[in-house]
Amino acid sequence: MSIQEEVRQEAGTVEENPLRLDVDKAEQVIDALNTDLADAYVLYHQLHKHHWNVEGAEHLQIHLFLQEAYEEVEEAADEIAERIQALGGVPHASMTALSAASTVEPEDEDVYDIRTSFRHDLGMYGDIIESYREHIELANGLGDYATEEMLREQLEDIEEHAHTIDHYLEDDTLVLESATH
16 A cells, blocks of 8 residues: 655645635735744743743642633634635644744743743733734735734733733732741
8 A cells, every 4th residue: 555645735835715815915914924823832832831830829820820821822823823724825833833933032941930930921922912913914904804803802812911920920919928037
């Protein structure tokens, strides 16, 4: 029995799409979305790392928050990848392609205290928020209003998580450091 391999569409190419968005415009949107997809996976892995490593009195609350956050990032990534495909493109899927396309810098492999981890997350969220705003404008300018709307909805979730992280970083807390006597 022979196994036949056939490439159906080469990575980096854009084909005609059923959405009737001109291929030249679709290429620009797909490039932006592949960046968003790559950034989402970097954020996903960093949030997941922090979810695994969080400790302390607020462990459970933060553990659950981080799980919700990375799950929403994963859902957004899936939606982005499906939109890329609908526009006639090929979503990045390999770690090599995702790493090359990402515009955010992941935290290293070390484990940090949760405040440091949250500062790293907040910085990444901020970079992604700025990128989303640019890509929303791009999609609007190219007449791709469905992509614009999808990114706007995702941006709301991203901003909400950044806002929550910012609250976690405030110094007002009921948890007191242990006093040494």
